[in-house]
Amino acid sequence: MPDTTATARGATLSAAQLTALRKHVVHTEDGRLATAASARPRTVDDFKTTADDVKRMVDVDLAAFVDQLAKKTPAGEAPPPVPVFIWAHGGLTDKAAGLQTAERQVGWWKKNGVYPIHLVWESGFKTTLEDVVRGKAGKRGFTDLTDLAVEAAARLLGGRKFWDDMKVDSAGACLPSIDGGTAGGAYVLAAALREYMAANAGAIELHIAGHSAGSIYHSHFVPRLFEGDDKVDSVKSVTFLAPAVRVDTFEATLLPLAETGKIENLSIFTMNENQEKRDNTAGVYRKSLLYLVSRSFEAEKDAEILGLEEHLRRSGRTMAYLGDVSERLVLGPVARGRRSSTQATSHGDFDNDEETMMSLARRVVGVPDSGEADHVAVFPSRARDVSEFTPAPRPEPTGARGAAPRKLALCIGIDAYPKDPLSGCVADAEAWAEALGGAGFTVESIHNADATRDAILRAMLDKVSSARDGDIVAIQFSGHGTFVPDLDGDETDAFGPKDEALCPVDFRDGQLIVDDDLGAIWDAIPEGVSVTLFFDSCHSGSVNREITPAEFETRKIPAGATPRMTVLDADEEAAFRQERAASPTDAFRTAAWKRVVDVETDRAAVPRVQRADGREVLISACQPDQVALETNGHGVFTSAALRVFAQTPTLSNSEFVRTVIDILDDTYEQRPLLSAAGDLNARGLLSSVRDGLPAAASATIETNGHRAPAEMRTAAIVAILRATADLLEAGGD
Structure with missing residues (x-):
């Protein structure tokens, strides 16, 4: 039901007050003026401003105020x-509150010989x-x-x-x-x-x-x-x-x-x-x-x-x-x-x-800081028209340092994509859930229709932020990956302005999970919490280039294997832009977005640096320029990874990845990637930070089963800097 009066913290504006405000308020919605407006608005919804109203405000109302003051001049x-x-x-002021503020201040400014114009914009x-x-x-x-x-x-x-x-x-x-x-x-x-x-x-x-x-x-x-x-x-x-x-x-x-x-x-x-x-x-x-x-x-x-x-x-x-x-x-x-x-x-x-x-x-x-009398009328302050919110009690986090570490897991699998379904992702999630459950993890699972962007992000953030010192968190994802237009200007590699993205079940409606989204979650990992990510999809591991469907023909894809990769069409890219406030279908908003970005000159001016204190380990299904595959009812990476996990669960992170690579050998053109900061590559797989490093810790991250020469280590570092988990962003508190 529409508002009948302008209200703010119990105050109301009458129709007469709303009409009087037309001399002092320029109201816009989405930046635009209205095409028609009532000369005598009776409700908040009625109050609108046209271009003719703005011109009248200056040419008639302001001019009359100037003439009135001029008559008082000796x-x-x-x-x-x-x-x-x-x-x-x-931005915390809505239309009703903006009008209420204007009503309260207009008379005060006019008492001081000032003509006020309030810009009231919807938010x-x-x-x-x-x-x-x-x-x-x-x-x-x-x-x-x-x-x-x-x-x-x-x-x-x-x-x-x-x-x-x-x-x-x-x-x-x-x-x-x-x-x-x-x-x-x-x-x-x-x-x-x-x-x-x-x-x-x-x-x-x-x-x-x-x-x-x-x-x-x-x-x-x-x-x-x-x-x-x-x-x-x-x-x-x-x-x-x-x-x-x-x-x-x-x-x-x-x-x-x-x-x-x-x-x-x-x-x-x-x-x-x-x-x-x-x-x-x-x-x-x-x-x-x-x-x-x-x-x-x-x-x-x-x-x-x-x-x-x-x-x-x-x-x-x-x-x-x-x-x-x-x-x-x-x-x-x-x-x-x-x-x-x-x-x-x-x-x-x-x-x-x-x-x-x-x-x-x-x-x-023009009243000076001292000297002549202060003739400014007193400001009519009172309780805020727009309360920022009533503070709520903030309980202490559950758990405490020194308590026994918990093992928390989230397993996500999506087969039921509307246009390009897969067949092994839910089976992957179920297999990971069984394996992690057997290792003492409390497992939450999200499959198919339940695996929306909102549900996935909430569950990931819930797992990470609810963990406490010493806890171990495992997050697994099997599904499609893709690329989306980079709308932030932060992806500046030689392969073009693209962001890597995971595909929730509703991704074709613009609901994608980009690497920057994930980075925000990993930044919330509490101190002392170990987080390991197993992502079995294309573009899950620091991808820095787009692989088009035509390029599949050049890949070594055995018969019966299916790539876990999809490409957005024009409408789907438009939906993604719309969800990120950059609609390409509205010329006015497109021009406004360009104006915003053009004056945000530091968006990509300073290269981001990998976090030295990154607490997450990302084990991805494939290298940046490779395709993650599924066959025989499971992801190729998941099948190998679970085999290694069952046989030798005490490997370090780097040893685990090397062993998975050895199993895959040359059968598939797919080499898992380990992305980890500091000494995390040498830590035990799914171990607590309370556990010490293995005695013979390797100082080099290896991604292909062999000691990497300098140029390959450089490439690996570049890949890590582009990790889906966005290890680049500086940590918070």
């Missing part, structure tokens, strides 16, 4: 420019984040997990997609009409302001501000003011509160404008590093939301975020502009005069903190 004096304040809210991110960090994200919930597990869950179970959606929406709001569709709301606003300022020189000055993800929005909006023959001479100020924009995006879009004086004053209010790490998101994640953005929602883990002090200080160029003690950088909580004070102690506090908003207002209206 005779013989030129009226000063009227400040126009343009606000973009953060489902708040609901998604609640689902991720609360019990809906996993069968056990996440209140008893580490921050690493919360980061993995947030990345995999919806948070990453919605963050990308938000960035696309903000960039789309700043695009012109494409293919005859409606233009972005901020694009139309920028054009209207440029035209008005060109026709009314000196009548207004522009002040831009945004909280959290609002900084992303403005990174695309502000440059639009400097385009065209009627471009503005300057923007008086840009102020960000706890900005969630990437540093590289900021340095590509706004910093050059500030360095050249086109933005006369650019400043940031945010928390100091200690306070960011004392913050709490939803009572579950024990840091500020900006750390979750950096580690979970951006394309690469630990992306540099403008609102995090430790990231700011690594950016020489940005810090050279901001400085440590100037008004340009305010690290709170701090009381530093009338223009640079904030008492915000949580990420969500800034846009409701009286000290922060009063400092912002004094900058906009």
Whole structure:
């Protein structure tokens, strides 16, 4: 049932209030303006903004406000420019809350002689984040997990997609009409302001501000003011509160404008590093939301975020502009005069903190830090309109150091693919389950229709994150593998922009598991936990090239054998892109996505380094340029691996792989691959980290049954760096 009023924490907006807000709110959905709107909206759903509304807002409503103030100017004096304040809210603010915030602030700004314009943009991110960090994200919930597990869950179970959606929406709001569709709301606003300022020189000055993800929005909006023959001479100020924009995006879009004086004053209010790490998101994640953005929602883990002090200080160029003690950088909580004070102690506090908003207002209206009387009206602060969440108790993890190690296993097998079924994967999973059960493991199995992307990722994360010091975890997968377009820009090898992927049963609907997804799970492995992965599929082992169906003819595939490999068609690739917020079927969103990626210049600029503390061992069915096969009702790798496991279960990881290779010999053009960091290759197969290394530990990872020469070791290292488990990404806490 649709909303009948705008509500936020019990407050409501009447139809009269909604109508009045049409003079001050530009509302967009997916970045676009509406094609029609009611002049007298009665509900939240009714409230829409058209291009004509935006032009009227500037040419009529703003112009009338300017004329009204001009009449108060003493005779013989030129009226000063009227400040126009343009606000973009953060990603945790929905439409109703955005309208409520506008209603509360519009009157305050106007009392201070400022004309406010609020950019209200749709976002489902708040609901998604609640689902991720609360019990809906996993069968056990996440209140008893580490921050690493919360980061993995947030990345995999919806948070990453919605963050990308938000960035696309903000960039789309700043695009012109494409293919005859409606233009972005901020694009139309920028054009209207440029035209008005060109026709009314000196009548207004522009002040831009945004909280959290609002900084992303403005990174695309502000440059639009400097385009065209009627471009503005300057923007008086840009102020960000706890900005969630990437540093590289900021340095590509706004910093050059500030360095050249086109933005006369650019400043940031945010928390100091200690306070960011004392913050709490939803009572579950024990840091500020900006750390979750950096580690979970951006394309690469630990992306540099403008609102995090430790990231700011690594950016020489940005810090050279901001400085440590100037008004340009305010690290709170701090009381530093009338223009640079904030008492915000949580990420969500800034846009409701009286000290922060009063400092912002004094900058906009030009009140100095000391001296003349402070004539700014008091900010109407109150309980937050948008609660970030009610903190929930966080129980201590089950288990304790020193307890007897547990053995936990997950076995996954998929034969029932709709278009290209297999015949030995469920049998593989059942055989592994029997073997591991006989070795003392508690086994969970997922087969066929139950093996969806969501179910697989939840089960993997559950196994990994619930383990404790000394536990042994085994995860087995048998099914198809494939390649998907690399949408992050992080796969830069010579074979082209592709990500390796495992195929859940619903993969043709875009529900694939890419190597980066798995890397997020392995990063959540607790200290002291041993994890071994047995993946029997094509592209399961550090694959760095695509094998097309035509190439099968050149492979040594015995009669009766079936490759565990599939290729996505155009529609299936489109479905994958859609699931990852990069739809190729919508020209507007495609253009917005390109704009986002173009200014994220550090996505693939720094090569990722293999984690020295990687805790997972990946034993894959084949080498990067080979095909995993099944025959006689089982995977070729699984049959050999289980034979070795039954006869000599005490081998080291490297000895196990060499023995499997010896069994396969030359019958199949398939050589298993071991990917492991540090001394894990020499550790006992499925052993606890409490167990010592074998006396004669080998220092070399061998993948083909022979001592590898230097060039082969180099190739193996390159392969490891591309492992499905994504050993490259730095560990978390």
